[in-house]
Amino acid sequence: xxxxxxxxxxxxxxxxxxxxxxxxxxxxxxxxxxxxxxxxxxxxxxxxxxxxxxxxxxxxxxxxxxxxxxxxxxxxxxxxxxxxxxxxxxxxxxxxxxxxxxxxxxxxxxxxxxxxxxxxxxxxxxxxxxxxxxxxxxxxxx
Numbered sequence: 001x002x003x004x005x006x007x008x009x010x011x012x013x014x015x016x017x018x019x020x021x022x023x024x025x026x027x028x029x030x031x032x033x034x035x036x037x038x039x040x041x042x043x044x045x046x047x048x049x050x051x052x053x054x055x056x057x058x059x060x061x062x063x064x065x066x067x068x069x070x071x072x073x074x075x076x077x078x079x080x081x082x083x084x085x086x087x088x089x090x091x092x093x094x095x096x097x098x099x100x101x102x103x104x105x106x107x108x109x110x111x112x113x114x115x116x117x118x119x120x121x122x123x124x125x126x127x128x129x130x131x132x133x134x135x136x137x138x139x140x141x142x
Contacts, residue, residue, distance in 0.1 A: 026109040031134045035100035037099040042138045051141045060141045089118035103107035
């Protein structure tokens with residue numbers, strides 16, 4: 001795990017050479033939020049952005065532009081990927097229907113890193129910029 005984190009940290013630096021060394025085709029992000037009245041599932045990879053806004057609905061899919069992908073990579077840089085399963089939610093409104101239950105998943109070369117549940121709209125600080133970027137991209141799909 002430590003080696004993967006070090007690898008990802010080195011890869012996600014500001015220079016273009018480093019970004020090209022990772023297998024970006026093997027990286028995908030998924031954000032989901034649901035409650036009794038809300039359902040949202042967003043999947044992003046280098047090629048596509050897919051959004052489902054209702055249970056049993058078809059996905060809206062759009063190609064992921066190079067600029068959007070770079071924004072996501074920049075938001076991912078400060079995230080310690082191997083630590084996201086241990087992040088603590090800053091609030092607990094989801095426990096009494098005060099907020100939808102949200103999760104973030106990062107899949108890299110077959111290894112899945114998933115957060116514990118947190119409140120939709122109030123992610124842990126360590127992933128807040130990344131979640132915001134994913135949600136921003138999803139708004140442009142609908």
